[in-house]
Amino acid sequence: MCSANDIWHADATAPIQRITDDPNSPQLLRRLTLETFSWQMRNETSIQKALRSPRTAPRWMAALLALGATVTVEGEATEMAVAHLLERRTQGEVVALHIPTSGMVWGEACVRRTPADDPIVAVVATVALENGVVRQARLALTGVWAEPVRLASAGALLAGRLLDEATIHTIARAVENEVTPQGDFLGSAEYRRAMAAVLTRRALAQCMHFATGE
Amino acid sequence: MDEQERVTVVLNINGQTRVCTVARSERLLDTLRQASCFSVKFGCGSGDCGVCTVLLDGQPVRSCQVRTADVAGHTITTVEALATQDALHPLQRAFIETGAIQCGYCTPAQLLVAKALLDRNPDPTEEEIRQAISGVLCRCTGYVKIVQAIQRAAALLRGEKVGPFGPVTETWLPGHAPAELLGRYYRIAENGSPLPPLVISPPDMQPLRVVGTPQAKVDGVKLATGRPVFADDFNMEGMLYGALLTSPYAHARIKRIDPTKARALPGVHAVLTCQDLPRVKYTSGGQSYPQPLPYDQVSLDNKVRHVGDRVAVVAAETPELAQQALRLIEVEYEVLPHVLDPLEAMKDGAPIIHDEPDTEGIYDAAHNIVHHIEAEGGIPAAEAWAMADHVFEGEYRTSQQQHAHLEPHVCITYWDEDGRLVVRTSTQVPFHVRRILAPLIGLPVKRIRVIKPRIGGGFGNKQEMIIEDLCAHLTIATGRPVRMMYTRYQEFVSSRSRHPQIMRYKIGVTNDMRVVATELRLIGDTGAYGTHGLTVQMVGGQKGLTLYNAPHCKFICDVVYTNKPTPGAFRGYGSTQCHFGIETLMSEIADRMGWDVIEFKRKNWIKPGEEMVMSKALGEGREGFEQVVRSSGLEQCVQVGVEAMRWYEKRGNAEWRRGPGGAKRRGIGMSVMLHGSGIAGLDLGAATIKMNDDGSFNLLVGATDLGTGSDTILAQIAAEVLGVPVEDIIVYSSDTDFTPFDKGAYASSTTYISGGAVYKAALQVAEQIKAHAALMLGLESGEGMLLRDRQVIAPNGTRLTLEQVALSSLHQHHQHQIIASASHMSYECPPPFGAQFVELVVDTETGQVTVERVLMVADAGRVINPITASGQVEGGIQQALGFAHCEEMVYDELGRLLNPRLGPYHVYRANEMPDIQVIFVQTEEPTGPFGAKSIAELPLDGIAPAVADAIHDATGVWIRELPFTPERVWRALHPELAV
Known part of the structure; x- marks a missing residue:
């Protein structure tokens, strides 16, 4: 594990526990790693294995998507976005994980049956701001498709706007309209769609508060 | 890579180098157990439970998720290595x-x-x-x-x-209220969290020497050191592995079943189907003789009635071969229409689940109604309802909860050297299992011995004969020892669960807050088989109607078959469900009438001296007995709880409710409850106490400690009478060859019934000791002698040690074995009482409910051991929270369980538990041993209605269906949304 040029790098063959042990790992990732994986899982599971099984820890994957994480894959010439792993664009072995660490604020929200249950729907947002205006934003959700997903359109919609209540409301509505969840015993499609909006609003509101220091 | 390829690996296990040859796919869990590290347990095989955790190079990993081949050269530590030769580890x-x-x-x-x-x-x-x-x-x-x-x-x-670790103890002064003692308790406890239990005694209660003290569990050391004490921690030469083929269909007839290929597989020793076993009807519920009808099961049937129902069993040389053999059994099913909803099942034209002609005792098989119960008590209905100024009704629904004990059902059967069948099984009811098993396998009871080792949790699910008959059939077919263990999936679909219920309560009240009439119409879903269907609903009705003991009570119940996995006994036993209904409706009535909920309940809850209106009409599977409440600390429990929670500062306080801000709202709720202590006029316990040369005693009990600490509290009762420390009581439980009969561990009966037997046996032994001491001392009789500090003390002050008495009686004078056996049965079933309080937060935008604090104040009579008793409450609260909040077996339209794993099903974990506090308000129950009543099931009864009450306090919404999942709460908060 090391940090250089505002990028945090991790050996993907290392156990996930290294993320929580490394004080330089991105705070959001460290926190969701602790919340998502038991200690035993963190010791047993390599980062590369977790990346290859996104349904095991969807909120953790969503954090990586929102953080703009990339991976180095054996046999591939360039680093790839984590989203490409979800799309199964490569079968090569993941050897390293890279996460930008500067200039972003983040927020996350989820709903679950109990405080340590797997979330029914979760939203992770990261936003880069310049003078209160969104320069770049990434929004990732779980529980609204079969696998965690980054909503590129919502992020694009945010870019160039002031991050304020009105914008957040607009984005939440856009997310609600965009997602097409399948219902299951934890939550119907209607519920999940509604939660996508509520939790998007909360995650972005956290970003706003984070940015304004409130 | 060939997963079955054998590889040789070198491991360092607990400091010793081991060379193991394993399949590349073999789990570390299996390697370690084969290496006799029996402390490493199987719980689920999917990584959800973590009970197989070991240390790999000092770090915890789940050994079921790690392949042995992948950890070659590493260091593995199990609990066997934690203690040194001389001392336990400080953690142990x-x-x-x-x-x-x-x-x-x-x-x-x-x-x-x-x-x-x-x-x-x-x-x-x-x-x-x-x-x-x-x-x-x-x-x-x-x-x-x-x-x-x-x-x-x-x-x-x-x-x-x-x-020393122990409870905080207080005695309230005459003329003062117990609630006044709380300030000191919270000051004492403020240095640490979680809080120890508080035990409050009435001013006239005399402390005892052993009873009432926080004794360590008598089985603590062997459990802490991971010794091989559970049913599966046992290897036998030539042992085969049994496995069960289960139905993929909710309802189907087996048209053809062909085991030929499975039998031809080398290493397979038996494949049994319905064609191979006699059709002997039985019911699997472990209850006293005669078990209630109908006997609607056979070991293997030609029809399956739920997904997970039994189809065939095999015995093979390895577990893998057994699984392979299951896949080779050819089964042709005629899939039948199925029904999952009990209301649909009762309609004309519904699929008939039990259409077989040889089942007797079904009330209305054509409508899947296995039992119809009508019972009433008290004054005539018309008279009672005429007194009511208001009548309130509410329908309440509860879900199917799984026990989720971490040790699966496991059983090993073998022939002993005398040609008797030994059944080593994880059961709560060894004597019932022996009796139920005998006709199924064609052996007389005298040729069967059932041994109950330590049990890894049961909670009622092991009050049933689930796999013992199948395992026995395999041993009979092969002549070999056979071990069967359920998979976690089978625990969900092939064992038992809590009955889902639909309750319609009707309560008549007067303008001055008096409850004058109560009616409960109950539909109990008993799934595919009857087992505990009758008794669970009867107990539920009896407890649900007795809590407020209206002048007139009526109970109307249908117990209905559906094509779901069969519910059975589950801690709480119907009372848990029915308390949710009655307590929520009582709180709703107070809300609608503008009454203080506590005053309303106080005015109406059953009080000492009152006859329980329904106790005769509703026994357990039969008519009961007239009973009067002789002891109750409910008033004190509520007073203490109100003070501890600062109830009146918070309840309905808008500012407190807004606490967390945003869309979150706080709420506080409460409920009261009662339960029972054994089954009146039915439960029998027996005990034998034998004196040894050194003045110690063997205590032999058929009672089955399934983790509750019952062996310990029974030892405390004996020790108190015999004047010795607990360490001088050597407890053995349970073995049908060596321990006297006991009905088993259920119905909150062990302390009261089995404890009563131990108390009587101890008194008899004490009398024998005194008589022999009198002989030794040349006194006329032992009258007036005391047993204390391992001595017998004559009225004149002369003393003999118990060792002297024992040696004399065994070897020297008037030689005889000092020994006694005693039985205990009671026509009373004294209710323990309690109050539960909950604080929670409701997220009104998502519906998520987060329980932050739970307080239980309980009257369990005199508490025999405050540590084990408070542990019962704390664990019970965890299960009750799951019932209220998240646990629910959910099916698809074909009757397949959607969440048959501990992860998606979700059991509360350590890092999400609310703050739990336990306070006992002691009373003296005159019919109980040393004044004791029960505690084990009571904590299950009040959490769900207290949570419902608190959600209402937070949001103004009453929710009448469990569990309170986010979407269910969200929809209740948004009634404009269509379901």
Whole structure:
């Protein structure tokens, strides 16, 4: 594990526990790693294995998507976005994980049956701001498709706007309209769609508060 | 890569180098158990429970998720290595001292995780401890005492001095209220969290020497050291592995079943189907003779009635071969229409689940109604309802909850050297199993011996004969020892669960808050088979109607078959469901009438001296007996709870309710409850006490400690009478060859019934000791002698040690064995009482409910052991929270369970438990041993209605269906949304 040029790098063959042990790992990732994986899982599971099984820890994957994480894959010439792993664009072995660490604020929200249950729907947002205006934003959700997903359109919609209540409301509505969840015993499609909006609003509101220091 | 390829690996296991040849796919769990590290337990095989945790190079991993071949050259530590030759590890000591061990099945994993934590962080916070152990489920303790044990061990390892662990005890002064004692308690306890229990005694209660003290569990050391004490910790030469083929269909007839290919597989020794076994009708519920009809099961049938129903069994030389053989059994099914909803099942034209001609005793098979019950008590209905100024009704629904005990059902059967069949099984009811099993396998009872080793949790699910008959059939067919263990999937679909119920309560009240009439119409869903269907609903009705004991009570019930996995006995036994209905409706009435909910309940709850209106009409599967409440501390429980929670400062307080801000709202709720202590006029316990040369005693009991600590409290009762410390009582339970009869562990009966038997046997032994001492001392009789401090003391002050008496009686004078057996049965079933209080937060935008604090104040009579008793409450609260909040077996339209794993099903983990506090308000029950009543089931009864009440306090919405999942709450908060 090391940090250089505002990028945090991790050996993907290392156990996930290294993320929580490394004080330089991105705070959001460290926190969701602790919340998502038991200690035993963190010791047993390599980062590369977790990346290859996104349904095991969807909120953790969503954090990586929102953080703009990339991976180095054996046999591939360039680093790839984590989203490409979800799309199964490569079968090569993941050897390293890279996460930008500067200039972003983040927020996350989820709903679950109990405080340590797997979330029914979760939203992770990261936003880069310049003078209160969104320069770049990434929004990732779980529980609204079969696998965690980054909503590129919502992020694009945010870019160039002031991050304020009105914008957040607009984005939440856009997310609600965009997602097409399948219902299951934890939550119907209607519920999940509604939660996508509520939790998007909360995650972005956290970003706003984070940015304004409130 | 060939997963079956054999590879040789070198491991360092507990400091010893081991060379193992294993399949590349073999789990470390299996390798370690084969290496006799029996502390490493199987719980689920999917990584959800964590009870297989070991340390790999000092770090915790789940051994079911790690392949042995992948850890070659590494160091593995199991609990077997924790203690030295001379001393337990401080963690092991602390676990024993604090009562952190109940069944002990998860204990090795908890200990190892705790060790790894303290190795890297010698002074962890409570939150860090909870986070660390969150990967290991415990279904018994509610994690409270595990946290306390780790805190205590950490202090010991840091070199700090720690005092004895025990409850805070208080006695209230005459003329004062017990609630006045709370200030001192919270000051005493303010240095630490979680809080120890508080035991409040009435002014006239005399303290005893052993009873009432926090004795360590008598089985604590062997459980803390991971010794091979569970049913599966046992290898036999030539043992075969049994496996069960289950139905993929909710309802189907087996048209053809062909085991030829399976039988031809080398290493397979038996394949049994319905074609191979005699059709002997039985019912699997472990209850006293005669078990209630209908006998609607056979060991293997030509029809399946739920997904997970039995189809065939095999015995093979390895578990893998057994699974392979199952896949080779050809089954052709005629799929039949099925029905999952009990209301649909009762309609004309519904699929008939039990259409077989040889089942007797079904009330209306054509409508799937297995039992119809009508009972009433008190004054005539017309008279009672005429007194009511208002009539309120409410329909309440509860879900199907799984026990989720961490040790699956497991059984080993074998022929002994005398040609008798030995059944070593994880059961709560060894004597019932022996009796029920005998006709199924064609052996007389005298040729069957049932041994109950330690049990890794049961909670009612092992009050049933689930696999013993199948395992026995395989041993009979092969002549070999056979071991069968359920998979976690089979625990969900092929064992038992809590009956889902639909309750319609009707309550008549007067303008001055009096409840004058109560009616309960209940539909109990008993799934595919009857088993406990009759008795669970009757107990539910009896408890649900007795709590407020209206002048007139009526109970109308249909117990209905559906094509779902069969519910059975589950801690709470119908009372848990029916308390949700009655207590929620009572709170709703108070709300609608503008009454103080506590005053309303207080005015109406049953009080000492009152006859229980329904106790005669509703026994358990039969008519009961007239009974009067002789002891009740309910008033004091509520007073204490109100004070401890600062109820009147919070309830309905808009500012407090807004606490967390945003869309979140706080709420506080409460409920009261009662339960029973055994089954009146039915439950029998017996005990034998035998004196040894050194003045110690063997206590032989058929009672089955399934982790509750019953062996310990029975030893305390004997020790109190015999004037010895608990360590002088050697408890053995249970073995049908060597221990006297006991109905088993259920119905909250052990302390009261089995304890009553131990008390009587101890008194008889004490009399024999006194008589022999009198002979030795040349006195006329033993009258007036005392047994104390391992001595018998004559009125004139002369003393003999018990060892002297024992040696004399066995070897010297008037030689005889000092020994006594006694039985106990009671026509009374004294209710323990309690009050439960809950604080929670409702997220009004998502519907998520987060329970933050739970307080239970309980009257269990005189508490025999405050540590084991409070552990019962804490663990019960965890299960009750699951019932209220998240646990629910959910099916698709074909009757397939959607969440048959501990992860998606979700059992509360250590890092999400609310703050739990336990307070006992002691009373003296005149019919109980030393004044004791029960405690085990009571904590299950009030959490759901208290949570409902608190959600209403937070949001103004009443929710009448469990569990309170986010979407269910969200929809209740948004009634404009269509379902």
